Amino acid sequence: xxxxxxxxxxxxxxxxxxxxxxxxxxxxxxxxxxxxxxxxxxxxxxxxxxxxxxxxxxxxxxxxxxxxxxxxxxxxxxxxxxxxxxxxxxxxxxxxxxxxxxxxxxxxxxxxxxxxxxxxxxxxxxxxxxxxxxxxxxxxxxxxxxxxxxxxxxxxxxxxxxxxxxxxxxxxxxxxxxxxxxxxxxxxxxxxxxxxxxxxxxxxxxxxxxxxxxxxxxxxxxxxxxxxxxxxxxxxxxxxxxxxxxxxxxxxxxxxxxxxxxxxxxxxxxxxxxxxxxxxxxxxxxxxxxxxxxxxxxxxxxxxxxxxxxxxxxxxxxxxxxxxxxxxxxxxxxxxxxxxxxxxxxxxxxxxxxxxxxxxxxxxxxxxxxxxxxxxxxxxxxxxxxxxxxxxxxxxxxxxxxxxxxxxxxxxxxxxxxxxxxxxxxxxxxxxxxxxxxxxxxxxxxxxxxxxxxxxxxxxxxxxxxxxxxxxxxxxxxxxxxx
Numbered sequence: 497x498x499x500x501x502x503x504x505x506x507x508x509x510x511x512x513x514x515x516x517x518x519x520x521x522x523x524x525x526x527x528x529x530x531x532x533x534x535x536x537x538x539x540x541x542x543x544x545x546x547x548x549x550x551x552x553x554x555x556x557x558x559x560x561x562x563x564x565x566x567x568x569x570x571x572x573x574x575x576x577x578x579x580x581x582x583x584x585x586x587x588x589x590x591x592x593x594x595x596x597x598x599x600x601x602x603x604x605x606x607x608x609x610x611x612x613x614x615x616x617x618x619x620x621x622x623x624x625x626x627x628x629x630x631x632x633x634x635x636x637x638x639x640x641x642x643x644x645x646x647x648x649x650x651x652x653x654x655x656x657x658x659x660x661x662x663x664x665x666x667x668x669x670x671x672x673x674x675x676x677x678x679x680x681x682x683x684x685x686x687x688x689x690x691x692x693x694x695x696x697x698x699x700x701x702x703x704x705x706x707x708x709x710x711x712x713x714x715x716x717x718x719x720x721x722x723x724x725x726x727x728x729x730x731x732x733x734x735x736x737x738x739x740x741x742x743x744x745x746x747x748x749x750x751x752x753x754x755x756x757x758x759x760x761x762x763x764x765x766x767x768x769x770x771x772x773x774x775x776x777x778x779x780x781x782x783x784x785x786x787x788x789x790x791x792x793x794x795x796x797x798x799x800x801x802x803x804x805x806x807x808x809x810x811x812x813x814x815x816x817x818x819x820x821x822x823x824x825x826x827x828x829x830x831x832x833x834x835x836x837x838x839x840x841x842x843x844x845x846x847x848x849x850x851x852x853x854x855x856x857x858x859x860x861x862x863x864x865x866x867x868x869x870x871x872x873x874x875x876x877x878x879x880x881x882x883x884x885x886x887x888x889x890x891x892x893x894x895x896x897x898x899x900x901x902x903x904x905x906x907x908x909x910x911x912x913x914x915x916x917x918x919x920x921x922x923x924x925x926x927x928x929x930x931x932x933x934x935x936x937x938x939x940x941x942x943x944x945x946x947x948x949x950x951x952x953x954x955x956x957x958x959x960x961x962x963x964x965x966x967x968x969x970x971x972x973x974x975x976x977x978x979x
Contacts, residue, residue, distance in 0.1 A: 497527065497552060505551055509577070516541045518695045523548055526630065526666060530691040533636070533667040533677055537697045538817025539795070542668045543570060546632045547579075549666075550605055555629025558663075559608045560653065562638045564588060565767060567608040569793060574606060582606040585613055588764065598622045611649040614656050628663050631656075633684070636667035637810055640679040648879040654685035662687070670697055671813040674927050696928055697813065701820045702800075703827040703950055704918040704938035706911075708834070715803070715831050719743075722801060722829065724751055725947060727954050728780040730799035733806070733815055735839055737761045740783040743803070747781065754778065759785035786811060795821040798952060802830040807840045808904035809911060809925045825936070825950050832912050837905060844901045848894050849873045858887040916940060 497505070502523060506512050518536045522545050525532045536542050550557050561567045567584040574582045581604045585597050601607065601622050613619055633639065639650045657665065667680055667690075681690050709715040719732070734740040737759045744757040756770045756779050773779045775794055786806055800819045806812045812830075820826030849857075857864050857877045868874040880890050907925055914921040918938035920930040931937075935946060947953040 499524075502548070502552075506548065509548075509551060510544065516544075518693055519545055519548075521693050522666070523552070525691045525693060526664060527552065529664060531665045531686050531688055532691045532693060533669075533672075533681065535669060535672055535677070535692075535694040535697060537695065537699055538670040538814065539699075539821035540670070540695070542670070543573075543634075545668070546630060546666060547574065547577075547606075549630055550579075553629055556601075556605050556607060556626050557630045557632060558623065558626070558628040559606065559632040559634055560611060560614065561608050561634045562610070562642070562647070563635075564610075564764075565771075566634070567610075568768075571606075571608060579606065582608075584608040585619070586610045587612070601626050611647060611653060615649045615652045620656060620659055624660060628660060630664050630666060631660065633665065633667045633680075636669045636680050637672045637676055637814075639683055640672075640676045641808075641810060648876055651683060651879075651883075654683060657684060657686075670817055671810045671926065673810075673925060676810070696923075697926060698919065698923055698928065698930065699817060699820065700931065700937075701823055701825050702816055703825070703936060703946075703952075704816075704922065705827065705945060706830045706832055706918070706939065708832050711833065715833055718831060719801065719803065720747070720750055722799075723747055723753065723781065725954055726827070727798045727952050728753065729774065729777070729794065729797050730781050730801065731797055731815075731818055732781060732783050732801045732803055733786055734783060735786060735804040735806075735843065737785055739803070740785055744781075744783040747783075753780040755781040755783065757783045786815060793821075794818070796824070797821070798824075798826050800826075800828045802828075805830070805832065805836045805840055805908060805912075807844065807901070807908075809908050809922065810904070812908065812911075813922065813926070825952060827945070827947075827950065827952055829945075830912065837909055840905055841902075844898065844905070847872075848897060849877060851891050851894075853877075854890050854894070855887050857881075858890075914940075 499520060502520060503514065506515060517540070518534065519541055522532055522534050526549055534542065534545070546557055546559065559570075561570070564586055567586060571582050571584045583597055583604050583606075585594065585607060586609065589597065598619065602625070607623070607626070607628075609619075614623075633653065638647070639653065642650055657663065665684065665686060667684075672680065677692065707718060709718050723730070732743065734743070737757070740757045740759055744755045747753060748755040756773070758767065758770050758774075762770070770779070770782070774782050797819045800816045802812070802815070806815060816828035819828060853873065854877065857874070858881070861878070861881045864874050865878050877890070880893075885893075911918065911921050911925070917930060917933040917940045919933070923930045933940060935942070935949060939945070
């Protein structure tokens with residue numbers, strides 16, 4: 497299909513008159529049979545690419561997705577668009593439901609699946625019979641960031657692609673430095689040259705700010721002041737579920753705003769309810785943990801505040817990318833108390849098994865696996881043991897991982913302490929150039945937040961939203977975005 501035919505297909509099925517930057521280029525690359533890595537900014541319509549490709553050819557599409565909430569959202573959107581042959585195969589299904597999906601895989605065109613599910617021999621055997629025409633690695637940076645020490649089943653994707661006879665592969669992300677791009681390609685074991693289509697990930701409508709605070713009390717009061725000043729809706733990120741819960745209750749009491757916590761500790765029904773309320777303007781603020789932030793997809797978020805430091809600039813770029821997807825002015829504020837970096841550093845060391853545990857485990861691995869089948873570190877060690885690694889090899893992998901993560905954390909601290917344009921500092925980490933600095937860019941050479949100039953000041957008498965919304969409007973808002 498040529499450009500005109502693809503544009504007509506876009507109009508007919510999605511209602512858009514033209515492609516967003518990068519979309520057409522990726523489709524033409526895939527149509528030519530090229531494995532493709534795509535770096536597009538958040539909100540740029542990455543999911544539309546493989547939805548369109550599914551319309552262009554008859555073979556099924558396998559989408560490897562990192563989060564249950566993302567899978568559920570994307571399945572729901574495709575169904576809303578009239579696509580019936582779509583399903584998610586993940587841990588939310590009971591045994592009977594899983595068997596029913598596996599027995600009918602031939603009837604689905606879009607199959608969303610987690611890396612963990614792909615590690616099951618029964619599943620990969622059935623998928624092989626599907627003959628997928630495209631394998632999509634959604635949020636591909638997760639393979640590099642999470643694989644070695646958090647989600648080791650990501651490392652199995654190389655074997656999965658080999659077992660599927662090297663299908664056409666599309667890697668999608670909004671944040672990946674050249675180093676991460678190469679790491680992802682290497683971990684997937686792609687043999688052919690990969691076509692990299694990289695657009696600027698800059699989001700010029702997001703004002704960047706870092707506010708240094710002296711103490712925990714100062715941080716708390718600064719947050720309260722910001723929340724009362726800023727236009728809503730907004731998202732506040734935490735590293736602690738407990739603090740997200742406590743802050744949601746406290747802010748609601750102090751401000752009268754409608755605030756809820758949103759994280760992996762909630763049941764799926766509660767998560768859906770809160771996300772639905774946020775999408776339909778029945779909540780003003782979400783207090784989210786970083787791990788669950790990818791599930792939030794609302795196009796008119798005006799502010800993103802980080803109460804804690806994220807683990808690295810990749811995560812930070814992903815999370816601030818929730819703001820301003822409608823193209824309107826928004827703001828990202830990072831609250832920093834000297835010493836805050838100890839929290840992500842502590843989490844980093846806690847997540848990676850230490851050398852003594854590795855050596856003890858490898859003396860009697862089967863006993864450890866039998867006695868502690870649900871321990872995350874034991875599951876991680878068991879994965880490597882079952883894939884033929886020994887204690888020395890594994891300790892070298894973990895030492896390298898700590899070194900890499902420490903460097904990533906230092907890059908984040910450099911951004912926090914930058915004495916230059918923050919946009920330049922942030923984009924240079926991703927090997928990209930920043931446009932010229934202006935007053936709508938960041939807090940460099942600025943005295944305080946220019947909320948009035950940015951038109952982000954909350955009106956003094958901002959009216960409450962009507963909680964009884966027309967359901968058709970709610971549904972349209974839920975499925976409006978295509979990324």
